[in-house]
Each structure stands twice: as C-alpha cells, then as structure tokens.
Amino acid sequence: MKRVVITGAGTINAIGHNVAETLESFREGRCGIAELDVRDSERLSVTIGAQVKNFSSEGLFNRQQMVLYDRFTMFALIAAREAIGQSGLEFSGELAAKTGAVLGNSGGGMTTLDENYRSVYEDGKNRVHPFVVPKLMNNAAASHVSMEFNLKGPTFTVSSACASSNHAMSQAFQMVRTGMSPVMITGGSESMLCFGGVKAWEGLRVMSKDGCRPFSANRNGMVQGEGAGVFVFEELEHAQKRGAEILAEVIGFAMTSDASDIVMPSKQGAARAISGAIQDARLNPSDVGYINAHGTGTAANDKTESAAVADAFGRHADTLMISSTKSMHGHLIGGTGAVELLACIMAVRDGIIAPTISYEEPDPECALDVVPNEAREAKVEVALSNAFAFGGLNAVLALRRFA
Amino acid sequence: MTKSALKVAQGDGVMTDIKDKVIAIIAEQAVLEPADVSMDNTLEDVGIDSLGLVECIFAIEEAFDIQVPFNANEPNQSDFDISTIASIIAGVEKLVAEQHA
CATH class of the missing domain: 3.40.47.10 (Thiolase/Chalcone synthase)
Structure with missing residues (x-):
C-alpha cells in the first residue's frame, strides 16, 4: 500500500x-x-x-x-x-x-x-x-x-x-x-x-x-x-x-449505507462509517482530535450525528472537537465534503480549529465540544471529515498531520 | 385557486367539506379507508412518518390553495398543530378562513 x-x-x-x-x-x-x-x-x-x-x-x-x-x-x-x-x-x-x-x-x-x-x-x-x-x-x-x-x-x-x-x-x-x-x-x-x-x-x-x-x-x-x-x-x-510541499496525509476512509430511509439519517450507518475510517487508518479512536461534522443544522442530522460520534468514540467523544463549517459556507451538497476538507487540513497543519458559528443555545442532544463561535488553537494529529447523504449514504475520510 | 378548492372554500357546509377532504388526504397517504381514520388519531397511529407528513401538507396546500406554515425541523413550533387528525383539521379550517377571507 x-x-x-x-x-x-x-x-x-x-x-x-x-x-x-x-x-x-x-x-x-x-x-x-x-x-x-x-x-x-x-x-x-x-x-x-x-x-x-x-x-x-x-x-x-x-x-x-x-x-x-x-x-x-x-x-x-x-x-x-x-x-x-x-x-x-x-x-x-x-x-x-x-x-x-x-x-x-x-x-x-x-x-x-x-x-x-x-x-x-x-x-x-x-x-x-x-x-x-x-x-x-x-x-x-x-x-x-x-x-x-x-x-x-x-x-x-x-x-x-x-x-x-x-x-x-x-x-x-x-x-x-x-x-x-x-x-x-x-x-x-x-x-x-x-x-x-x-x-x-x-x-x-x-x-x-x-x-x-x-x-x-x-x-x-x-x-x-x-x-x-x-x-x-x-x-x-x-x-x-520532486520536493513538493505536503499539506496533509490522507490515511483512511470508509463508506456505508444505512439501507433504511431515503431522507432520515441513521445513527448506526453514520457510526459504522466513522469507526470504519478509524480502522482503515489503523488508528485508535482516541487518536482523533477533530471532526469536521456533516452538521447540516437540521433537527434530525445534528442529533443523529452527535449520537453516532458518541457511539463511535465512547468517552473520547467528550474530549474531541467537532465543528460544522456549514454555518459559514452553507451546504454545498455535492461539493460540500471538498470545501470542508480544507478545515481538516487547517486543523492538522496549522493547529487551528474552524468554529461552528451562529451557535446560540446548547442542545442536550448535541452535547459535544462543537467549538462554538470562535476558532481555537489546538494541536491535532488526526482529523475526520464526515458526510452523510440523503439516501442513507455515508463517507468519512481521515487526514493526519504530515511531519 | 383550483376548482375543487374553490368549491370547498365557498360552498355550503364548508367545514364538513374541509374535514372530509383532509381525512381523505390523510387516509390516502396512510393507505386506509377514510372511515378508519378517527379524529383523535395521531399521524403515528395511522402510520404516517415524517416524509408522509410533508406529502400530506403538500396535498392539503394544493387542495385548499393555502400556505401551511410548517418546518420539519421544528414541527411543534409552528401554529399549525399536527398532534392529532382533529388538530390538523382545525388548523386547515383556520388557514382557509384567514387566507380566503
């Protein structure tokens, strides 16, 4: 490989x-x-x-x-x-x-x-x-x-x-x-x-x-x-x-299908994609410092994604950072994961975590560190990028800092 | 306005027409006979899920030529109460009265 x-x-x-x-x-x-x-x-x-x-x-x-x-x-x-x-x-x-x-x-x-x-x-x-x-x-x-x-x-x-x-x-x-x-x-x-x-x-x-x-x-x-x-x-x-500048390393991915509903997300399908990417990258869950969330801002996605992260990471879910940059650039649908990968590169390369802006009220169903409203400096080795589509199709990528 | 909606909104027995029409729409979505839909049923009782609800609301808007304020992200926050068949009918009656006044 x-x-x-x-x-x-x-x-x-x-x-x-x-x-x-x-x-x-x-x-x-x-x-x-x-x-x-x-x-x-x-x-x-x-x-x-x-x-x-x-x-x-x-x-x-x-x-x-x-x-x-x-x-x-x-x-x-x-x-x-x-x-x-x-x-x-x-x-x-x-x-x-x-x-x-x-x-x-x-x-x-x-x-x-x-x-x-x-x-x-x-x-x-x-x-x-x-x-x-x-x-x-x-x-x-x-x-x-x-x-x-x-x-x-x-x-x-x-x-x-x-x-x-x-x-x-x-x-x-x-x-x-x-x-x-x-x-x-x-x-x-x-x-x-x-x-x-x-x-x-x-x-x-x-x-x-x-x-x-x-x-x-x-x-x-x-x-x-x-x-x-x-x-x-x-x-x-x-x-x-050729002496190229390296922005980050891509270390793993996983893709799953919920096989359940054409629009409603599934916690299991999302969690399997997250865990699959961690396994494919040969990581422990605790190695992941940042997740760029799918984080659409719908009632259904955000609570399901939060539950999936809790399932996939166990207690480490309370430690890692997860933010949705859709709060800034909106949901680019078929282009969204690509723009969001930039936030993962910024996290592992520059040590800056993009915030979830417009965050106003904590939701007990989304009780994670969502990096509210202000960017944060933090050393991150590994970042994940989540994407969970209508149709129940999920794909998660893992990036690592290249040193 | 569509002809059927006009008839519903303007004809005699407006309220009965609205009730029957809403029940017909919900029954069709639930694949039930209208007689099997009772006023105190919830949408869950008749087997209508979130996507089915959005379809029902679309059908209601088309049938009565009204705008139903409904956002799937906050179903309980709009004035349009979807908790039972009776509350939906009451909501439609109110909207027809307001929007065709």
Whole structure:
C-alpha cells in the first residue's frame, strides 16, 4: 500500500475565492449566508443562501468557454487551477496517462436546466442552445478539468447527494493508495442556487429561512451554499522526489449505507462509517482530535450525528472537537465534503480549529465540544471529515498531520 | 385557486367539506379507508412518518390553495398543530378562513 498525501488545494465558495481567503474566514468565523440574489426570488419562501459573490467569469474564461460551461463547471475549474498550480505538477507522458479527475457533484448544471426550462415552458420557445446537454451533464466539470490539464487517466463524476465529494475523494484515495495512479485530482463542485434549485429544496421543508445554526438547540434547518473544492492527491514518494510541499496525509476512509430511509439519517450507518475510517487508518479512536461534522443544522442530522460520534468514540467523544463549517459556507451538497476538507487540513497543519458559528443555545442532544463561535488553537494529529447523504449514504475520510 | 378548492372554500357546509377532504388526504397517504381514520388519531397511529407528513401538507396546500406554515425541523413550533387528525383539521379550517377571507 502506498502512502497518499495532499500536494495542492483549491476552492471557491461563499467565504473565499481561494484557499487563503477561505482559511482566513474560518479563522475569523465569517458567515457567507445572505439574501439570495436570484431571479424570481419573490416567489421563493426560502430567500437566504451562501452564494459566491462578486464572481465574474470575465478574464477567467474565454468567450467559447463561457457559453460551454455551467457555473458548477466554472467553479470546479477555478478550484482545480489553484490546486494544480500549488502542486507544481504538469501532466504529460506517463503521468498524464495515469492521472485522472474524480469529482463529486449532485445536481449537474442546474442553472442551465433552470434557464432552458424557462425558455421552453415559460417563454414557449421551441429552440434551445446546442450546448444545453454538454453544459448540464454531471460529468461536465470532471471532463473539462481533464481537458484543461491533459489528464488522461480514470476520470468520472460521483453522485451521492451530500456525500458526493467524500465518495469521490475516497475513490481517488484508493486509486493512489493501491498504486493505480501516482496522482489524482479530486474534490467536487455544486451550483444549485437558482430559482428551480431552491424551489425544489423548499418542498422538503428542511430549509431554514433565517440562518444555519448547527448543533444549537434553536437550529431550524439547512442553508444551501455553492462552490467547489479540488485537491491533488499524490503518492508520497512521487511527491517527495520532486520536493513538493505536503499539506496533509490522507490515511483512511470508509463508506456505508444505512439501507433504511431515503431522507432520515441513521445513527448506526453514520457510526459504522466513522469507526470504519478509524480502522482503515489503523488508528485508535482516541487518536482523533477533530471532526469536521456533516452538521447540516437540521433537527434530525445534528442529533443523529452527535449520537453516532458518541457511539463511535465512547468517552473520547467528550474530549474531541467537532465543528460544522456549514454555518459559514452553507451546504454545498455535492461539493460540500471538498470545501470542508480544507478545515481538516487547517486543523492538522496549522493547529487551528474552524468554529461552528451562529451557535446560540446548547442542545442536550448535541452535547459535544462543537467549538462554538470562535476558532481555537489546538494541536491535532488526526482529523475526520464526515458526510452523510440523503439516501442513507455515508463517507468519512481521515487526514493526519504530515511531519 | 383550483376548482375543487374553490368549491370547498365557498360552498355550503364548508367545514364538513374541509374535514372530509383532509381525512381523505390523510387516509390516502396512510393507505386506509377514510372511515378508519378517527379524529383523535395521531399521524403515528395511522402510520404516517415524517416524509408522509410533508406529502400530506403538500396535498392539503394544493387542495385548499393555502400556505401551511410548517418546518420539519421544528414541527411543534409552528401554529399549525399536527398532534392529532382533529388538530390538523382545525388548523386547515383556520388557514382557509384567514387566507380566503
């Protein structure tokens, strides 16, 4: 088995247009949630979200690219450019042939769908732009990343709702660990903050109208975000040989299915994924210092996740830190695990724990150290990143400080 | 407003119509005969889970052309009391009266 390290990271999300800005926002506890700026928002009952503001594709993409890329593809490319740029890798020959991009995504090109449904249903047009299908397909982001960087190895999209990115990164980790690929580009992106995207979520009645307050007794639902996170996963010797800067080591993962309910989470399924990741990384539970929670801010998730952590860690659950950065960047659905992995890197590399902001009232059903409201300095060797999706699909990754 | 909702809201015996319609919606969701749904039943009694509840509320909103204030994260905090079939019917009657006044 090969050791796998992270040699590049990139992101764009509501609290930062790159990694440095995002980590600064984590440290400062900045909230990216605001009134939604989307067409027909007066017909929405949920009018808040964590949108990527002040974003312009001008200067980042040429005219041909702008008409070919949905917003979720643009986000993925922006994050991939930052990550691959940081890694210093260039892809040609054998390396290009073996390196691929495995990215998470749930909704595909929702903005493209929304605009074109309007065009044919609302405006009654009988003709749509020829690029509708290549823009909206879920694999568009992974494909365009592969084209821009000449990645000719295993490239595909993983779609498991809110666990998409964690499942994608688990796949990439496996590929590098087993020696199949020396390098993999992985992470995920999402952009469904358009009228139809928000309207669909409204229907389930799990969205908050006033804010994301994970683990807080007065939490009342999730708030959607958008953006991307992309990483370079590289085999350790390959990275060391070229003197690459190593951000953290990926040491384990686990995936489970609840096999019970399409929307309600299961404590057992989540606990099995957490314990599985600890076992896969050959750790003791007490080695884990920080967990980036799934922490959606719904009544059901946060109490179930807290119970799962208590089950998986026993008494150590009272010692470890667990925070939900969704309180800042919102829930990026298929891209969320990727952005949240940045908080795990910050914990093990910089010794700074991102807070759960907007925390107002303790909930006896979430009686863990949720790092309320302010970032904290703490030496952490191992961090876990939880993702528990609708459909009962769970994926947990383990990172270790690379010294 | 849909034709059926209009009839329900404006016709004679409005309250009876609302009661029968709400029971019909709940019975359909529970896969029961309307006669087997009694006023003091809870949703749990008739086997309706959280997802079934959200479907019922959607059906009620469509049938009566009303907005039901309900957030699955705080089911007990809204004015719309879902503790029994009777309380749901009372809640719908109130909303129809307010929103079609």
